[in-house]
Amino acid sequence: MAIVIRRLEEHDGVEGFECGDEPLDNYLKRHAWTNQEKSLIGVSYVAVDESAPFAVLGYFTLAMASVPRHAIPQKHVRGLPPYDLPLILLARLAVDRRFARRGIGYALISEAFRISLRVANEIGCRCIITDAYPVRLSWYERDGFVPLEGSLAAGPRRMFLDLRTVRAALQR
Numbered sequence: 319m320a321i322v323i324r325r326l327e328e329h330d331g332v333e334g335f336e337c338g339d340e341p342l343d344n345y346l347k348r349h350a351w352t353n354q355e356k357s358l359i360g361v362s363y364v365a366v367d368e369s370a371p372f373a374v375l376g377y378f379t380l381a382m383a384s385v386p387r388h389a390i391p392q393k394h395v396r397g398l399p400p401y402d403l404p405l406i407l408l409a410r411l412a413v414d415r416r417f418a419r420r421g422i423g424y425a426l427i428s429e430a431f432r433i434s435l436r437v438a439n440e441i442g443c444r445c446i447i448t449d450a451y452p453v454r455l456s457w458y459e460r461d462g463f464v465p466l467e468g469s470l471a472a473g474p475r476r477m478f479l480d481l482r483t484v485r486a487a488l489q490r
């Protein structure tokens with residue numbers, strides 16, 4: 319399999335997509351294109367195999383956001399002015415379950431990191447956040463995401479990754 323990750327296109331094959339989570343399937347099928355092209359509130363990137371370049375195997379969605387400075391661990395905001403912290407929201411990430419555990423999730427999140435660094439170089443943003451399902455915490459922690467204080471125990475947990483950490487890792 320030769321995975322390519324690119325921006326969602328209008329005629330991509332999304333109707334058969336099934337990651338096992340209905341809201342994530344539904345977002346890709348019903349909202350991702352409109353949010354990207356008409357509303358400009360989130361851009362989705364899809365993973366496809368080179369041999370079937372329109373069949374979507376996985377996707378993620380990025381949007382801009384901000385959080386109050388006090389929501390971020392002290393050591394990451396020391397010395398920063400008391401403004402809300404500009405950041406990138408990894409709003410959705412999913413892989414079709416028929417293609418799970420082949421590294422596509424990892425390839426997608428790695429691409430999200432590369433895009434985030436490019437954006438940070440152009441317009442300034444300090445971190446990536448995501449709202450992770452409790453069962454996925456360790457999956458994100460492996461990539462350096464840290465749970466934020468004050469997230470509810472039940473339901474998605476807000477996680478944070480300092481883009482300086484990503485930059486250092488990619489420069490190694």
Ligand SMILES: CC(C)(COP(=O)(O)OP(=O)(O)OC[C@H]1O[C@@H](n2cnc3c(N)ncnc32)[C@H](O)[C@@H]1OP(=O)(O)O)[C@@H](O)C(=O)NCCC(=O)NCCS
Pocket residue numbers: 337338339342411412413414417418419420421422423424425449450451454457
């Ligand atoms: C979470 C999710 C995106 C992961 O996608 P994925 O493509 O299966 O992820 P990866 O293949 O990169 O990694 C998954 C596991 O497979 C393992 N793996 C990766 N490549 C592998 C390979 N070639 N052979 C065997 N195992 C492999 C990884 O080590 C990882 O192990 P773990 O389960 O112990 O963490 C996917 O399971 C999903 O869409 N789930 C439903 C929606 C969801 O929960 N989204 C996240 C919202 S917070």
